[in-house]
Amino acid sequence: MERIGRYRALLWLLCLGGCVTGINENVVRLQTLPAFDQYEKLRKVAIIPFGEYIVTRNEKVVMGVPHKITKDNGKIMSDVIADELKKQATFIVIPPDKIATFFKRRGEKVWGLLTPKEVSRVGALLKADALVVGQVREMSIYKYRMHENSRVIADIRMVDSVTAELVWKGSIKMDEEGLPHEVARRGMRQLLEQLKGKLEVLDQKKAQPLSIIDR
Secondary structure (H helix, E strand, O other), rough: OOOHHHHHHHHHHHHHHHOOOOOOOEEEEEEEEEHHHHHHHHHHHEEEOEEEEOOOOEEOOOOOOOOEEOHHHHHHHHHHHHHHHHHOOOOOOOOOHHHHHHHHOOOOOOOOOOHHHHHHHHHHHHOEEEEEEEEEEEEEEEEEEOEEEEEEEEEEEEEOOOOOOOEEEEEEEEEEEEEHHHHHHHHHHHHHHHHHHHHHHHHHHHHHHOOOOOO
16 A cells, blocks of 8 residues: 555656646657767857748647647747757857848848758858758647647757768657647757767767777
């Protein structure tokens, strides 16, 4: 009985924490590419305003549950990424609102997933070593077990602005209680935790003495 009581208490604390898992599984993944070896050399990174999928109606049904599609999802996601990246980055982060203003003055709109040619051009104009680009595939709100949940799905990439090579790429699929920007923030923090782990491994690798074969 005592064990059951502790179990119930734990469940209650989890509920108080404000994260009620929704009808879909949470999946956050990060993959680093060869260009990641030069990550520590980055001095300035620009967060390009994210693209977002377009819907003709403001509601859809997922697994029998009505989802209300929210607006300004690309802005929400790129703003969250800029905020969270600033907290741990060793480089200067240029936020998406400044990027949007810069190109608006030039009579352009730069957003979403860029081609390699566009990456090089935009990077040169912004004098940035790398760009963070991405696409929001879904941001929606629905009712689940008396809670208001949000579903957030996004693809994120960091690209070297000189070579247009991928530094890392990640994906976020979150379905929890809270507003879209709150759920997106939780997902981004998980992604950056994985990035932190990858950086620690990279530091350890570079700190190892060269073997006779490598010399």
